Amino acid sequence: MKKAASSSAVSLLAVAKEAGVSRATASLVLRNSPLVAEPTRERVKEAMQRLGYIYNRGAANLRQNRTGTIGLVLSNIANPFFSTLTAGVEQSNDVSEAICLIANTAESPERQDRQIRRLREHNVDGLIICPAVGSDQGLIDALGRLGLPYVQVLREISNSQGDVVTADYAAGIEQAMAHLVETGRRRIVFIGSMEMHSAALARLDGYTTAVRRLGLTLMPVIAGTRDNRYDEEAFDRLLVSGDPPDAAICYNDIIALSLFHHLGRRGMIVGVDFAVIGMDDLPQAAAAFPALTTIATMPYRIGAVAAGLLQQRLARPERAYERHVIAPELVLRDSTRGPAARS
Known part of the structure; x- marks a missing residue:
């Protein structure tokens, strides 16, 4: 049996000889060229593995004026939503052979x-960025000065140019409100309104639009915070008012699950006395008791689409900007299973 050479001594020519092909053919395999027949491709790959050949991607990227890395700039990596989005980015990166550097x-x-x-x-060759609360046109201007192609995800700077991938938050909220009305709920409160970035504005717009369209009474909006808390005292005051809510649409699943515990402490049964809908469809939503009805915003798909869009931008910087709005899906579970206890 032929002994594998040390990786530092293995050249592409040695791989080609081992596989019984030309160096040019071995090079095409490295570049994933469709011109190479599959049996030949496999033979070359087996020779690489056998000899311990390591592709010098840095040198190849230098020739192309690329590093093969992208930056993923997220607003809060502690939120499990962003780990799912990152998985989508990585799935697309695996196809394009890019490496991701994550910043919080x-x-x-x-x-x-x-x-x-x-x-x-x-x-890094470019960025996928979810703009932090308080970001403005200055962020876009800075990216331009730095010469960084970018894709905005989830949130976007108002009136800015560039590629965007987001969810149709307003449509998701409206769909959820219609479902609550179908189950007999009519006093629906929005809990967790955040500082006014584009995704927060879209949620609130969806809520107020649905209230008007469904002929409901607009209830006071309960404020939320950046660390996914909400104003419990304001909510309690609403519960003991003359016209208390019988259902809530929450800014995200984390706030919805926190609301579960708060209602339980007050002796209320979620899904019977009070209906709750979250947003994002985190794994915790299905595992909760009762299981949480939620608006799935497809973070994995958003991440994958954004990474693919960035690679297209890097390949063709002059192409027209694109804006992808991913349709959400209402996932029905037990937290909205029954009619309101109060008429």
Whole structure:
């Protein structure tokens, strides 16, 4: 049996000889060229593995003026929603053979600026970014000065140019409101309204539009915070008012599950005394008791589409900008199973 050479000594020519092909053919295999027949491709790959050949991707990227890396700038990586979005990005990156560097802004525009500059120092080819709360046109201008192609995900800077991939939050909220009315709920409160970035505005717009369209009374909106909490005291005041709510649409699943516990402490049965709908369809939603009805916003798909869109932008910088709005899906579970206990 032929002994494998050390990886530092293995050349592409040695691989070609081992596989019984020309060096040019071995090079085409490295570049995933469709010109190579599948049996030949497999033979070359087996020879690479046998000899311990390591492709010098850095040198190849240098020839193409690319590093093969992208920056993923997220607003809050502690939120499990973003881990699912990251998985979608990575799935697309696996196809394009790109590597992702992740940065967390913690909802700080100042930290966001520092992170973007550090990523630029590492020569990332482009960015996928969920703008931090408080971001404005200055972010887009900075990306332009740094020469960084980008795709905005989930949130977008108002009136800015560039590629965007987001969810149709308003449509999801309206669909959820219609479902609650079908189950007999008519006093529906929105819980967890955040600072006014585009995704928060879309949610609130969906709520107010549905209230008007369905002929409901607009209830006071309960404020939320960046760390996925909500104003429990304001909610309690609403519960003991003369016209208390019988259902809630929550900004996300994390707030909805927190509301579960709060209602339980008050002796209320979720799904019977009070209906709750979340947003995002995190794994915790299906595992909750009762299982949480939620608006699935497809973070995996959003991530995959955004990564693919960035690769298209890098390949053809002059192409027209695209805006992809992913349709959400209402996932019905037990937290909205029954009619309201109060008429």
